[in-house]
Amino acid sequence: MPYRIRQVTISNLTHAVYFQMGSKMKENRQILIDSLPEDKLSKSNYRLDSNEIPNPGEGEVLCKTLVISVGAGSRAGMQGSASYAGAPKTDIVMGGTGVARIEKSNSEILSPGDLVVCSTGWQDYSVHKAEGLLKVMDDIDPAHYLGALGTNGLTAYFGLTDVGDLNEGNTVLVSAAAGSVGHIVGQIAKIKGCQTIGITSTTEKCELLRSKVGYDAAVSYRSENFRGELKDACQKGVDIYFDNTGGDILGMALRRMNEHSCIICCGVVSQYDTSSPAGSPTGIPGLLVNKRIRMQGFLIFDYAEKYAAAREEMKNWIKSGIFSPINDEFHGLEQAPAAFVDLLAGGNVGTRVIRVED
Amino acid sequence: MPYRIRQVTISNLTHAVYFQMGSKMKENRQILIDSLPEDKLSKSNYRLDSNEIPNPGEGEVLCKTLVISVGAGSRAGMQGSASYAGAPKTDIVMGGTGVARIEKSNSEILSPGDLVVCSTGWQDYSVHKAEGLLKVMDDIDPAHYLGALGTNGLTAYFGLTDVGDLNEGNTVLVSAAAGSVGHIVGQIAKIKGCQTIGITSTTEKCELLRSKVGYDAAVSYRSENFRGELKDACQKGVDIYFDNTGGDILGMALRRMNEHSCIICCGVVSQYDTSSPAGSPTGIPGLLVNKRIRMQGFLIFDYAEKYAAAREEMKNWIKSGIFSPINDEFHGLEQAPAAFVDLLAGGNVGTRVIRVED
Numbered sequence: 127m128p129y130r131i132r133q134v135t136i137s138n139l140t141h142a143v144y145f146q147m148g149s150k151m152k153e154n155r156q157i158l159i160d161s162l163p164e165d166k167l168s169k170s171n172y173r174l175d176s177n178e179i180p181n182p183g184e185g186e187v188l189c190k191t192l193v194i195s196v197g198a199g200s201r202a203g204m205q206g207s208a209s210y211a212g213a214p215k216t217d218i219v220m221g222g223t224g225v226a227r228i229e230k231s232n233s234e235i236l237s238p239g240d241l242v243v244c245s246t247g248w249q250d251y252s253v254h255k256a257e258g259l260l261k262v263m264d265d266i267d268p269a270h271y272l273g274a275l276g277t278n279g280l281t282a283y284f285g286l287t288d289v290g291d292l293n294e295g296n297t298v299l300v301s302a303a304a305g306s307v308g309h310i311v312g313q314i315a316k317i318k319g320c321q322t323i324g325i326t327s328t329t330e331k332c333e334l335l336r337s338k339v340g341y342d343a344a345v346s347y348r349s350e351n352f353r354g355e356l357k358d359a360c361q362k363g364v365d366i367y368f369d370n371t372g373g374d375i376l377g378m379a380l381r382r383m384n385e386h387s388c389i390i391c392c393g394v395v396s397q398y399d400t401s402s403p404a405g406s407p408t409g410i411p412g413l414l415v416n417k418r419i420r421m422q423g424f425l426i427f428d429y430a431e432k433y434a435a436a437r438e439e440m441k442n443w444i445k446s447g448i449f450s451p452i453n454d455e456f457h458g459l460e461q462a463p464a465a466f467v468d469l470l471a472g473g474n475v476g477t478r479v480i481r482v483e484d
Numbered sequence: 485m486p487y488r489i490r491q492v493t494i495s496n497l498t499h500a501v502y503f504q505m506g507s508k509m510k511e512n513r514q515i516l517i518d519s520l521p522e523d524k525l526s527k528s529n530y531r532l533d534s535n536e537i538p539n540p541g542e543g544e545v546l547c548k549t550l551v552i553s554v555g556a557g558s559r560a561g562m563q564g565s566a567s568y569a570g571a572p573k574t575d576i577v578m579g580g581t582g583v584a585r586i587e588k589s590n591s592e593i594l595s596p597g598d599l600v601v602c603s604t605g606w607q608d609y610s611v612h613k614a615e616g617l618l619k620v621m622d623d624i625d626p627a628h629y630l631g632a633l634g635t636n637g638l639t640a641y642f643g644l645t646d647v648g649d650l651n652e653g654n655t656v657l658v659s660a661a662a663g664s665v666g667h668i669v670g671q672i673a674k675i676k677g678c679q680t681i682g683i684t685s686t687t688e689k690c691e692l693l694r695s696k697v698g699y700d701a702a703v704s705y706r707s708e709n710f711r712g713e714l715k716d717a718c719q720k721g722v723d724i725y726f727d728n729t730g731g732d733i734l735g736m737a738l739r740r741m742n743e744h745s746c747i748i749c750c751g752v753v754s755q756y757d758t759s760s761p762a763g764s765p766t767g768i769p770g771l772l773v774n775k776r777i778r779m780q781g782f783l784i785f786d787y788a789e790k791y792a793a794a795r796e797e798m799k800n801w802i803k804s805g806i807f808s809p810i811n812d813e814f815h816g817l818e819q820a821p822a823a824f825v826d827l828l829a830g831g832n833v834g835t836r837v838i839r840v841e842d
Contacts, residue, residue, distance in 0.1 A: 372769045391769035406764035411730045411749035414781030421779040423772030 154179045156219050157248035157462055162204055167470060169463040171204075172220065180253045182232050187256045189226035191246040191459075191482045195272035196222060196466045197306065220248040220462070223276075224482070225268035236261065243271050248462045250482065266441055267453070273477030274310055274444065274451035275437045277426055282310035282368075283436045284429045285390045286318070289422050290366045294319035297362050299379055301325045301347075302370035306477040307392065309339045310451055311368045316340055317448055320366075323359045325375060327472055334475050339452065347375050356382060368392060377407025383419050391423040452476025457484060512537045514577050515606035515820055520562055525828060527821040529562075530578065538611045543591050545614045547584035549604040549817075549840045553630035554580060554824045555664065578606040578820070581634075582840070583626035594619065601629050606820045608840065624799055625811070631835030632668055632802065632809035633795045635784055640668035640726075641794045642787045643748045644676070647780050648724045652677035655720050657737055659683045659705075660728035664835040665750065667697045668809055669726045674698055675806055678724075681717045683733060685830055692833050697810065705733055714740060726750060735765025741777050749781040810834025815842060 153176045160173040182188045200222065204214050224246035228236050233256030236242065242259040246252050262271050273279060285307075286292050298315040302308045303324025312322045312335070324341040326332055332344035343359040345352065356378055363384035369376050372394035383389070414421060429436075443449030454476040456465035462480050469478045511534045518531040540546045558580065562572050582604035586594050591614030594600065600617040604610050620629050631637060643665075644650050656673040660666045661682025670680045670693070682699040684690055690702035701717040703710065714736055721742035727734050730752035741747070772779060787794075801807035812834040814823035820838050827836045 369769060376769065389769075391772045393773065394770045406766055406768035408764055410764035410768055411727060411734065411747075411779070411781060412752045414749045414779060415751065415783065416781070418781050418783055418786065420781075421769070421772060423769060423774070423776050423778075425773065425776055428776065 152179060153177070154249055154251040155459055156250075157459065159204065159214075159216050159218055159220055161216060162214055167201060167204065167467055169467055172463040174460055179251045182230050182253045185233050185255055185257065186253050187228050187233060187236050187242075187259070188230040189242065189244060189246060189252050189254060190229045191224050191226050191250055191252065192241075193269045193272065193479050193481050193483075194222045194224035194246055194248065194462065195269075195276070195477060195479045196462065196469055197478070198470060200466070201470060222246060222248055222462075223272060225262065225271050226252070231256065233257070235259075241268055243276070248459065250459065266444065269453045269455070269477075269479045269481070270441075270444065270451065272479055273306065273453055274440055274449070276477075278306040278477055279310050279440055279451065280429065280433055280436055281307050281392060281426045282314055283440065284426060284432070285368060285392050285424060286311060286314050286366070288429070289424045290368065290388055290390045292318055292320060292366050296320045296365035297323065297360065297384075298366045298368065299323045299325070299360065299364045299382065300341075300368045300370070301375045301379070302393075303335055303341060303344065304331045304339065304475040305370060306474075308368070308370055309335075309476050312339055312341045313449055313451065315366075316342075317443060321362075323364075325356070325371075325379075331475060338475065340450075347378075353378060363387070366390065372406075374407065377409065380407060380409050380413055380419075383413070383417055385417050387417065387419055389419060389421040391421060454478045456480045458482070510537060511535070512607055512609040513817055514608075515817065517562065517572075517574050517576055517578055519574060520572055525559060525562065525825055527825055530821040532818055537609045540588055540590050540611045543613055543615065544611050545586050545591060545594050545600075545617070546588040547600065547602055547604060547610050547612060548587045549582050549584050549608055549610065550599075551627045551630065551837050551839050551841075552580045552582035552604055552606065552820065553627075553634070553835060553837045554820065554827055555836070556828060558824070559828060580604065580606055580820075581630060583620065583629050584610070589614065591615070593617075599626055601634070606817065608817065624802060627811045627813070627835075627837045627839070628799075628802065628809065630837055631664065631811055632798055632807070634835075636664040636835055637668050637798055637809065638787065638791055638794055639665050639750060639784045640672055641798060642784060642790070643726060643750050643782060644669060644672055644724070646787070647748045647782045648726070648746050650676055650678060650724050654678045654723035655681065655718065655742075656724045656726065657681045657683070657718065657722045657740065658699075658726045658728070659733045659737070660751075661693055661699060661702065662689045662697065662833040663728060664832075666726070666728055667693075667834050670697055670699045671807055671809065673724075675801060679720075681722075683714070683729075683737075689833060696833065698808075705736075711736060721745070724748065730764075732765065735767065738765055738767050738771055738777075741771070741775055743775045745775065745777055747777060747779040749779060812836045814838045816840070 156175045157172050158175050161171050163171050226246050228238050228240045235256040241262050241264050244254050244259050298320045300308050300311045304326045315322045322341045324335040324344045325347055329346050332346050335341040335344035345355045345359050360382045364382045365384055365387050367379045367389045369391050370393045454474045459482045465480050514533045515530050516533050519529050521529050583601055584604050586596050586598045593614040599620050599622050602612050602617050656678045658666050658669045662684045673680045680699045682693040682702045683705055687704050690704050693699040693702035703713045703717050718740045722740045723745050725737045725747045727749050728751045812832045817840045823838050
């Protein structure tokens with residue numbers, strides 16, 4: 127893995143040595159929100175700027191961005207009307223989570239070379255209070271801390287193992303199966319000895335789910351015969367349905383559930399991008415009674431105390447080769463807007479990340 | 485308890501002695517379905533007939549009906565179109581479950597004087613195979629075997645204690661709270677140290693829920709300000725919602741649920757009497773996720789192996805006076821049609837029973 131060699135090399139440099147590497151490293155490239163999108167987001171809503179590298183104050187650290195992730199949720203903060211996060215602004219650095227390396231430290235908690243997960247934003251350098259930053263190990267591609275070892279992976283892990291209480295031999299159905307959470311759900315279910323069926327948006331993604339992610343079967347909800355294809359794919363019925371979408375897809379899945387089965391309610395993607403949320407699917411609670419179905423919602427932060435152990439287990443799976451979470455990569459900070467626009471158009475399989483420092 | 489004295493007396497008689505009690509006992513009065521209702525059921529859809537008392541064959545027993553129960557479910561079998569139970573018929577004895585006393589036995593399993601729960605139908609005498617009949621004790625009013633110690637009570641018991649996993653101090657909300665299941669749910673929740681709120685159809689029934697059943701609070705879903713009244717009654721939110729209705733009431737309850745709360749899906753009364761079932765309430769699965777709600781359906785026959793122990797516990801509650809399930813009584817077999825019509829109009833609180841032998 128070329129990345130790993132590079133990682134070890136860089137993390138052994140002191141920040142004094144590092145700053146002698148060339149003048150181009152001494153600027154802080156930033157991608158700013160230039161204008162708010164009126165309809166669809168485009169690259170032209172952003173502009174590239176350059177500023178001086180900030181200096182950390184007492185108790186603070188200077189972080190050099192290595193890799194950032196982009197998720198559909200970031201789009202909400204740029205809506206024309208004010209959301210609960212406050213009115214959207216222009217001329218600010220676009221927000222985002224990343225993995226960064228400590229360059230300067232005015233805190234005893236972290237040292238130069240340490241890796242942390244933090245709100246880097248779309249820029250080369252950022253300053254943060256050292257306290258509260260999540261320090262991570264450098265023994266694995268840091269991009270995984272934004273995917274399988276981050277919120278997405280933990281969501282898949284605790285949803286399946288705690289809420290779903292899955293058992294070997296179960297049939298597991300997953301919606302938004304190519305997404306940042308869904309593709310990990312499918313892989314963990316396989317590790318646990320289950321049969322997996324993914325629901326996604328296109329026949330191309332169905333093919334990727336089978337060939338690249340490892341799903342046993344895949345169905346496109348845009349297919350004219352979605353109902354029939356889903357039925358064919360779920361010949362033995364569904365024991366666990368990991369629902370990332372809600373809406374009509376939930377309604378279709380509900381009719382495939384076995385007796386005493388479980389629906390893990392993780393998200394409602396189908397309701398994010400519309401001003402008129404659909405009603406819930408018919409058959410609730412009637413089908414829940416007849417088939418004794420358990421339908422349960424969860425939020426990942428309830429499991430915070432168990433994050434470390436789950437990360438360790440998943441990291442071991444990755445190292446042993448049985449778990450291959452997908453980081454769908456763009457290279458170069460300047461590619462972030464294009465990566466985000468493409469993500470919103472449904473172009474990704476796995477976790478969309480941008481390598482800022484290759 | 486006058487009943488108890490009578491019961492003990494009768495059960496000590498041999499059937500030979502019993503048959504000498506008078507000629508009026510030697511006929512088998514039967515209530516037959518005279519015509520199928522075109523719209524609402526009325527008493528004129530039935531007629532009273534009289535036939536000879538049947539003789540039990542080998543392995544069979546002759547049962548004398550003591551008390552029968554009527555439930556809304558029996559109406560479905562009289563619908564104009566064929567249901568899964570087969571096309572409805574006329575000139576047959578109206579079906580129903582009752583408690584009966586064995587009068588003659590051609591089986592070693594049961595003896596004259598024994599009490600059993602069986603499909604008596606609306607008649608004085610019926611013949612059944614002895615094998616498979618549920619024999620019950622005569623140490624309590626047998627009507628309870630059609631209510632608290634029958635399917636209704638067991639449904640309330642296992643729904644609350646197993647599916648709901650309720651704890652002392654929980655706030656328990658119940659729909660159809662005056663019904664045969666709902667009124668028992670409220671009482672068991674009180675025994676378990678919970679605060680109880682009932683939803684019912686009228687202000688009169690609200691008053692009965694508080695004064696007679698023992699609910700802490702009650703709200704009518706027909707009230708113009710149902711939403712506000714429910715909110716006021718559930719100041720601390722709802723930990724467990726026992727849903728007997730589905731539909732709009734479920735939707736209202738959903739918005740009162742606490743984080744990590746539970747909705748026990750028991751029935752969908754709101755969907756029984758309509759040809760166009762309503763969609764599910766909005767907020768599923770969104771609210772289930774945000775509030776980490778568990779919504780779980782169940783059917784009572786999954787608990788068959790635990791019936792006996794649950795009956796024993798509930799019987800002890802009744803004898804000790806902390807549990808007072810309500811049998812809403814009519815007296816005399818000829819009153820069965822009136823009792824049923826009144827039930828369908830929503831006139832009952834508790835389990836509707838007809839005493840055939842007082």
